[in-house]
Amino acid sequence: MESLFNAWKTSRMAYLKFFEHYSLEELNLIPAGFGNNLIWNIGHIIATQHKLIYIGSDVKGHIPEEVFLKYQSGTKPTVPVSQQEADLLKSLLVEQIEPTILDFNNNIFLHYNSRTTGTGFHVASIYDAFEWNNFHEGLHMGYMMSIRKFI
Structure with a gap:
């Protein structure tokens, strides 16, 4: 699990850099041909981690x-994100990590409701959920790298 957690921490640090390199206006910009923006992708990986691990x-x-x-999943940006909300998402990127790892180490995830993701990955255990979460965060990093080319 240590390597999964290290990969997750590395992913989250990469997401944090978007807050350093882009203004709030740029984070909210939806380029032509895209259905979302940089800040939505950040919020989405936070929400998805919560769904995969906790829910x-x-x-x-x-x-x-x-x-x-x-x-x-299934949402899209409808209004620009405020600075206050952007600050909350930025803090959640980091603040989710240690409590989640602590919860795992304290064995609070006693059972898991298996499901198949929209892309066909079968998540049958908490271990699968952590693996899929890392993969999912990598997918959205790729989307963001495409979006940033048009900002």
Whole structure:
């Protein structure tokens, strides 16, 4: 699990760099031909991690419900994100890590509700959920790297 957690931490640090390199206006920009923007992708990986790890295990997570509802699968940006919300997403990128690892190490994920993702990956255990989460975050990093070419 240590390597999965290290990969996840590395991923989150890469996402943080978008806040350093792009203005709020740029984070909110939806380029022609795209259905979302940089900031939505960041919110989405936060919401998806919550869904995969916590909701999948029927355990209360560490993000506000409104963040989950706004950025879960099937959503898209409808209004620009405020600076306050951007700051919240930036903090959640980092603040999700240690409590989640601690929860795993404290064995709070006693069972897992298996499911198949929209892309066909079968998530049958908490271990699968962490693996799929890392893959999912990599996919969205790729989307963001494409979006940034048009900003």
